[in-house]
Amino acid sequence: QPLADSDTILRDRFVDGVKDEGLRRQLRREVRLAPAANPKTFREVKEEALHLSGEWGTTTSPAQALQASVESAPHLIDKFDKFQKDTVRALESLSQRMERLTIHSNRQPQPQFRNSGPGPRPTDKFDAMGRPICRICHV
Numbered sequence: 026q027p028l029a030d031s032d033t034i035l036r037d038r039f040v041d042g043v044k045d046e047g048l049r050r051q052l053r054r055e056v057r058l059a060p061a062a063n064p065k066t067f068r069e070v071k072e073e074a075l076h077l078s079g080e081w082g083t084t085t086s087p088a089q090a091l092q093a094s095v096e097s098a099p100h101l102i103d104k105f106d107k108f109q110k111d112t113v114r115a116l117e118s119l120s121q122r123m124e125r126l127t128i129h130s131n132r133q134p135q136p137q138f139r140n141s142g143p144g145p146r147p148t149d150k151f152d153a154m155g156r157p158i159c160r161i162c163h164v
Contacts, residue, residue, distance in 0.1 A: 032066055032067050033064065035067045036056065036065065036066065036067040036070050037056075039067060039070060039071060039074075040052045040053055040056065040070060043074060045078070048074060048077055048078055051077060052070055052073065052074055052077075055070065055073055056070060146160075150163075
């Protein structure tokens with residue numbers, strides 16, 4: 026009997042300590058609606074709180090969680106290996122492209138002038154006073 030009383034006290038203190046007002050009301054309702062012959066235990070109320078708050082999906086034991094993680098580990102390792110290989114291939118490809126661009130840019134003579142806007146051209150001529158000579162009439 027003392028164990029049942031301590032569980033009840035623990036359960037009630039847990040419910041009272043829940044910060045979310047809506048969740049606290051729902052948990053109190055769950056405790057109140059439980060039959061007197063089979064009252065809700067602290068563990069049941071805690072699991073219900075976690076479930077209602079969305080922080081815990083389904084009840085799983087630590088052994089079940091460990092088994093699930095061990096079973097999915099090879100699949101995850103395969104995915105990681107594939108991702109790593111793809112990344113290495115992409116980096117190698119980028120490296121080769123950069124090399125080709127560097128070699129290509131070193132081979133091509135760079136244009137000395139680009140006449141892309143207003144202003145004097147390199148072929149323009151100037152008179153003794155420094156004024157430009159017309160390109161059409163040369164005056």
